[in-house]
Amino acid sequence: MLTGKQKRHLRSLAHHLDPIFQVGKGGVNENLIKHIEDVLEVRELIKVSVLQNCDQDKDEVAQELAEGAQAELVQVIGKTIVLYKESRENKQIELP
Numbered sequence: 272m273l274t275g276k277q278k279r280h281l282r283s284l285a286h287h288l289d290p291i292f293q294v295g296k297g298g299v300n301e302n303l304i305k306h307i308e309d310v311l312e313v314r315e316l317i318k319v320s321v322l323q324n325c326d327q328d329k330d331e332v333a334q335e336l337a338e339g340a341q342a343e344l345v346q347v348i349g350k351t352i353v354l355y356k357e358s359r360e361n362k363q364i365e366l367p
Contacts, residue, residue, distance in 0.1 A: 294325050
């Protein structure tokens with residue numbers, strides 16, 4: 272579980288990132304979660320955008336992605352989700 276200070280730090284780092292994944296009409300599926308897990312191992316911090324044609328609520332999508340990838344949900348702002356997961360092999364982000 273992240274503290275408020277850690278979430279603020281991660282939000283500041285994520286500000287300049289572009290969304291890597293998009294959740295659309297198909298919603299959240301196993302294939303998407305697997306890809307997100309792989310990318311989180313390399314990058315640790317990513318953004319995911321929820322498209323307008325997605326049937327699910329953005330907060331539900333955020334919760335499913337975080338639980339499926341065993342990642343921390345940093346922020347949901349607008350239709351953008353920020354996820355963080357500490358890398359086991361190439362740790363780059365130092366949390367305060």
